[in-house]
Amino acid sequence: MVPDMNRIDNDLLSVQEARILVENAREAQKILATFPQEKLDKIVGRIAEEVYKYARELAIMSHEETGFGKWQDKFVKNVFASEFLYKKIRDLKVVGITGEDKENKTMDIGVPVGVIVALPPSTNPVSTTIYKTLIAIKSGNAIVFAPHPKAKKTIGKVLDILIRTAEESGLPCGAIGYLRTVAVDGTVALMNHKDTALILITGVPKLVRAAYTSGKPTIYGGPGNGPAFIERSADIKKAVADIIASRTFDNGIVSASEQSIVAEDCIADEVRQELRRNGAYFMSGQEAEQLSKFFFRPDDSINPEFVGKSAIDLAQIGGICVPENTKVLISEQKYVSHSNPYSREKLCPVLAFYVEKDWMVACEKCIELLINEGRGHTLVIHSKNESVIREFALKKPVSRVLVNTPATLGGIGATTNLFPAMTLGSGTAGGGVTSDNVTPMNLINIRKVGYGVRRLEDITNGVQAGEVAGTSGTCGSANQCSSKSMQDLNALLEKFLKQLT
Numbered sequence: 332m333v334p335d336m337n338r339i340d341n342d343l344l345s346v347q348e349a350r351i352l353v354e355n356a357r358e359a360q361k362i363l364a365t366f367p368q369e370k371l372d373k374i375v376g377r378i379a380e381e382v383y384k385y386a387r388e389l390a391i392m393s394h395e396e397t398g399f400g401k402w403q404d405k406f407v408k409n410v411f412a413s414e415f416l417y418k419k420i421r422d423l424k425v426v427g428i429t430g431e432d433k434e435n436k437t438m439d440i441g442v443p444v445g446v447i448v449a450l451p452p453s454t455n456p457v458s459t460t461i462y463k464t465l466i467a468i469k470s471g472n473a474i475v476f477a478p479h480p481k482a483k484k485t486i487g488k489v490l491d492i493l494i495r496t497a498e499e500s501g502l503p504c505g506a507i508g509y510l511r512t513v514a515v516d517g518t519v520a521l522m523n524h525k526d527t528a529l530i531l532i533t534g535v536p537k538l539v540r541a542a543y544t545s546g547k548p549t550i551y552g553g554p555g556n557g558p559a560f561i562e563r564s565a566d567i568k569k570a571v572a573d574i575i576a577s578r579t580f581d582n583g584i585v586s587a588s589e590q591s592i593v594a595e596d597c598i599a600d601e602v603r604q605e606l607r608r609n610g611a612y613f614m615s616g617q618e619a620e621q622l623s624k625f626f627f628r629p630d631d632s633i634n635p636e637f638v639g640k641s642a643i644d645l646a647q648i649g650g651i652c653v654p655e656n657t658k659v660l661i662s663e664q665k666y667v668s669h670s671n672p673y674s675r676e677k678l679c680p681v682l683a684f685y686v687e688k689d690w691m692v693a694c695e696k697c698i699e700l701l702i703n704e705g706r707g708h709t710l711v712i713h714s715k716n717e718s719v720i721r722e723f724a725l726k727k728p729v730s731r732v733l734v735n736t737p738a739t740l741g742g743i744g745a746t747t748n749l750f751p752a753m754t755l756g757s758g759t760a761g762g763g764v765t766s767d768n769v770t771p772m773n774l775i776n777i778r779k780v781g782y783g784v785r786r787l788e789d790i791t792n793g794v795q796a797g798e799v800a801g802t803s804g805t806c807g808s809a810n811q812c813s814s815k816s817m818q819d820l821n822a823l824l825e826k827f828l829k830q831l832t
Contacts, residue, residue: 345518345520346520348512349517349518352475352521353448356473360445363468363472364442366471367426367427372469377496377497377499378465378500379414379417379461381492381493382489383413385489385492386406386410390409393405393457393482396481397485400582401581401582404580404581405457405458408457409457409458409461412458415745419751423770425441426441436782437782440779442778443775444774445528446526447474447528447529447774448476448521448529449463449467449475450533450535450542451463451482451534451535452533454581454678455534455581459533460490463531463754464493470774470775474507476510478513479535486509487511518541522538527545527547528547529548529549530549532551534552539762549763550756550763550773552754552757552763554586554704554708555587555590556591557587557709558591558685560593560693560697560711561598562714562719564714569713570602573736573737574589574737577737577738577740577741578680579642579658582640582679583677584678585742586708586742586755587731587733588739589711590682590700591673591682591685592606593693594693595687595693599686611658612642612660614662619662621651622660623662633676636648637677642659642680642681643655645660645681662683663683663685664685665685674704675704690719694727698728701727705761706728706757707756707758707760708729708731708761710723711741731768750767750770756769
């Protein structure tokens with residue numbers, strides 16, 4: 332095959348640009364690291380205020396470029412990531428002295444990690460870019476973005492607004508940057524650069540392996556596959572309304588969104604009826620089989636033609652005739668497997684429906700679903716039984732258990748008091764380094780300061796007293812054991828002190 336010289340040139344340009352961006356960010360971060368929290372807060376406040384003005388325009392632009400979801404819901408997310416998030420972090424102390432225990436004479440000092448490389452997704456390009464920029468600058472870090480190819484114009488637009496406003500407010504030039512020449516080689520070069528301190532990925536699963544092989548700490552907001560369990564004591568009308576509202580928000584592209592419903596057998600018919608009243612269409616086995624062929628491509632990746640489409644659009648693609656008011660498509664299922672598309676994350680308003688005889692069996696079904704995919708992410712339970720809620724919270728391999736709330740908005744901290752975030756850590760279960768809703772505190776190192784409160788003599792006297800009071804053990808007597816132990820300990824302490832002087 333004849334090599335594509337344009338592609339090769341593009342790759343080389345992207346790699347060169349990546350090197351320059353990280354080097355500029357490194358120099359800018361040296362200045363940024365000297366800024367007190369008050370100065371960082373002023374910059375963060377200005378950029379949040381400015382980008383908020385463009386929330387609607389950027390939502391429409393995002394929808395037009397990617398074709399994913401609904402611009403109205405993207406508008407909500409953009410406001411959430413600028414105004415709501417800013418109010419949450421406004422008074423947060425992140426750098427400098429963040430905590431002091433005068434009684435125990437210790438201090439915590441927040442220290443920026445350095446240069447962060449960020450990969451935003453095509454599904455939430457604006458809100459995630461705003462969010463990552465705010466938490467990075469709040470914590471005194473420089474940040475360089477590798478835009479998603481499907482949303483590069485929109486991400487470039489929002490970053491131009493953020494960079495212009497931040498630099499006018501005193502941010503060093505280069506502290507926020509992004510690849511203009513978008514290519515995989517350039518993104519990998521950003522992650523592998525020796526001056527990159529941390530990688531922050533939301534979505535973009537194809538580049539996760541490259542991030543891990545870079546040897547850099549990686550915070551990854553991975554795929555979700557959250558089941559929603561409706562327990563017999565639940566307010567069924569509210570539970571169903573929450574699930575439908577959540578699953579249709581931005582046409583189901585938020586990773587925390589419900590992917591399946593697990594209902595107890597004694598309330599299953601009532602749940603089905605309520606779902607139908609709220610616009611759910613239960614597919615026949617044949618219809619579900621027809622639709623299932625479109626969810627994933629031959630390489631097992633998600634079919635982008637299905638991402639963020641409405642239930643009506645999905646039905647048309649699958650050749651299924653549904654009522655005009657259909658909001659969600661549902662397939663009744665019994666078994667969980669990786670080869671079953673309904674057991675996996677689908678970034679569109681489709682739900683699997685499982686019926687189990689009681690909450691204990693339902694608990695096992697939820698675990699089975701999460702192990703199949705979405706381990707470490709999110710689970711929802713609708714219940715008034717606190718003991719069942721606690722059993723679920725104790726046993727599920729997730730980082731977030733949401734109770735009586737829509738998962739999409741509850742997971743990101745809109746309808747719950749979880750920290751507002753567009754990157755939801757999946758912990759070690761999901762292959763990441765944190766299970767948090769990622770905050771500015773995840774982007775710093777904590778320097779511990781401890782004042783001396785005991786003398787060496789206090790320690791040695793304490794050890795001696797303990798030895799004398801102890802049993803003889805293998806020594807001839809307690810005093811012989813104590814004497815020998817103290818001689819050994821004193822010899823080690825003297826050696827240690829000599830090394831210090």
